[in-house]
Amino acid sequence: MVSAGSDSDVFVIGGGPAGLAAALAARQRGFDVTVADSFAPPIDKPCGEGLMPDGIAALERLGVTIPGTEAHRFRGIRFVSSGMSAEAVFPHGFALGVRRTNLHRVMVEQAERAGVRFLWHAVVTGLHAEGVLVRGELVRARWIIGADGSTSLVRRWAGLDAHRRRDERYAFRRHYRVTPWSDFMELHWGAGCQVYVTPVSPQQVCVALISRDPALRLDEALQEFPEVTERLRGVEHGSVERGAMSVTRKLARVCKGRVALIGDASGGVDAITGEGLCLAFNQADLLADCLVREDLSRYQAGHRLLARRPVLMADLMLLLEQRDGLRQRVMKAFRSQPNLFAGMLATHVGAASPLDFATNGLALGWGLLTA
Numbered sequence: 001m002v003s004a005g006s007d008s009d010v011f012v013i014g015g016g017p018a019g020l021a022a023a024l025a026a027r028q029r030g031f032d033v034t035v036a037d038s039f040a041p042p043i044d045k046p047c048g049e050g051l052m053p054d055g056i057a058a059l060e061r062l063g064v065t066i067p068g069t070e071a072h073r074f075r076g077i078r079f080v081s082s083g084m085s086a087e088a089v090f091p092h093g094f095a096l097g098v099r100r101t102n103l104h105r106v107m108v109e110q111a112e113r114a115g116v117r118f119l120w121h122a123v124v125t126g127l128h129a130e131g132v133l134v135r136g137e138l139v140r141a142r143w144i145i146g147a148d149g150s151t152s153l154v155r156r157w158a159g160l161d162a163h164r165r166r167d168e169r170y171a172f173r174r175h176y177r178v179t180p181w182s183d184f185m186e187l188h189w190g191a192g193c194q195v196y197v198t199p200v201s202p203q204q205v206c207v208a209l210i211s212r213d214p215a216l217r218l219d220e221a222l223q224e225f226p227e228v229t230e231r232l233r234g235v236e237h238g239s240v241e242r243g244a245m246s247v248t249r250k251l252a253r254v255c256k257g258r259v260a261l262i263g264d265a266s267g268g269v270d271a272i273t274g275e276g277l278c279l280a281f282n283q284a285d286l287l288a289d290c291l292v293r294e295d296l297s298r299y300q301a302g303h304r305l306l307a308r309r310p311v312l313m314a315d316l317m318l319l320l321e322q323r324d325g326l327r328q329r330v331m332k333a334f335r336s337q338p339n340l341f342a343g344m345l346a347t348h349v350g351a352a353s354p355l356d357f358a359t360n361g362l363a364l365g366w367g368l369l370t371a
């Protein structure tokens with residue numbers, strides 16, 4: 001650990017996936033970078049632990065490759081709702097189920113190799129005209145990146161809390177020591193909640209619950225999904241149940257002066273999309289380019305553009321969450337015309353053109369009318 005007194009070109013507050021991505025991207029452009037986090041690696045966090053193909057590509061652009069031993073491949077998404085099931089395969093490549101602790105360790109190792117300085121167990125207590133305060137001590141920095149997660153204090157300190165949209169859901173996750181029964185990530189839709197199952201190793205799956213009920217826990221919710229319950233009956237737990245908020249937030253501004261926000265601190269899409277990590281990795285690349293140009297206004301505009309597709313997909317999925325009848329008709333359309341689901345999945349992972357998206361949207365509309 002370096003002394004908190006060392007100055008930096010870029011100081012990143014928060015060493016989660018977004019902060020590490022920001023640090024890697026800034027190092028790639030030659031900046032001197034320090035990252036501070038209140039915890040120490042490997043840092044865990046409740047998450048569905050799915051990294052979509054576009055997220056893997058974004059991570060590789062930052063110089064990080066997840067070794068096969070640290071993750072588990074899956075080849076598509078399966079929706080299950082009221083006894084009906086529909087699945088689609090990714091148009092290119094595969095996705096990864098990766099334990100958050102493994103992802104964190106691999107990213108930290110790469111950042112250390114790249115020359116990022118780390119301050120672990122270091123709580124940032126405020127901003128200063130010349131930098132940041134770490135445990136009350138000034139560290140000078142030209143740029144400050146707030147990567148301190150969805151309850152970001154940097155956002156408040158910098159006066160960036162004003163938002164245009166905010167929505168919250170409650171999430172819980174637990175791991176189960178069982179051989180994955182599918183090479184798909186499964187999303188099980190229930191009345192008022194969703195459960196998704198991600199294979200994260202040859203011997204383990206991650207099960208995450210999302211709902212609007214703060215009192216609902218996994219054991220109770222799983223009763224609604226007999227197929228999953230049967231698979232998990234008598235299976236040893238691989239972790240304790242942990243909760244988190246899934247927050248959809250659209251900020252009016254994501255940067256001010258020398259401060260820029262990234263990852264969940266800069267807004268967020270509902271966890272159901274499985275796109276939070278990919279979004280953060282892409283923001284990191286964009287932000288580092290803007291730092292080189294000394295122009296954060298480009299980050300403001302680019303950040304909005306990057307969020308557009310994930311936000312659209314989240315809105316579509318939340319519509320299915322709230323309308324059971326519509327969801328059943330979509331399921332029927334996906335089952336009778338598998339290309340529709342494949343087209344939506346291609347859009348979701350950024351592998352479809354706007355024309356493909358429009359064509360697919362029209363086809364889905366027609367499918368709904370005729371389902």
Ligand SMILES: Cc1cc2nc3c(=O)[nH]c(=O)nc-3n(C[C@H](O)[C@H](O)[C@H](O)COP(=O)(O)OP(=O)(O)OC[C@H]3O[C@@H](n4cnc5c(N)ncnc54)[C@H](O)[C@@H]3O)c2cc1C
Nearest residue numbers: 014016017018037038048049050124149171263264276277
């Ligand atoms: C239930 C659930 C399931 C999800 N599933 C998926 C999925 O399958 N795929 C996907 O891509 N995304 C998923 N997401 C979203 C994804 O988890 C987030 O987008 C991602 O964790 C954001 O990373 P981050 O680095 O911005 O924030 P965080 O991971 O929250 O990291 C913030 C860091 O900042 C540190 N920190 C905070 N304050 C300070 C301070 N004052 N000083 C120093 N350090 C500080 C914290 O210790 C923490 O390490 C899911 C989210 C939830 C809730």
